[in-house]
Amino acid sequence: MVDATTSTRVAIVSSIHTNIAAMAALQTKRSIATLLSQQTDMIATGLRIREAADGAA
Numbered sequence: 001m002v003d004a005t006t007s008t009r010v011a012i013v014s015s016i017h018t019n020i021a022a023m024a025a026l027q028t029k030r031s032i033a034t035l036l037s038q039q040t041d042m043i044a045t046g047l048r049i050r051e052a053a054d055g056a057a
Helices: 004-044
Strands: none
Touching: none
């Protein structure tokens, strides 16, 4: 039988793991959004995207 303390600890650890994954996903999203914004600005100003390194995502 699992007591309330053990159950609470499991829930907290699970929550921490979920938050780490969510924060990693958020950082990836922000990075992609930044790159996309830079590329959009380049196109809007008439600059060309010349190489794969210039491509967003």
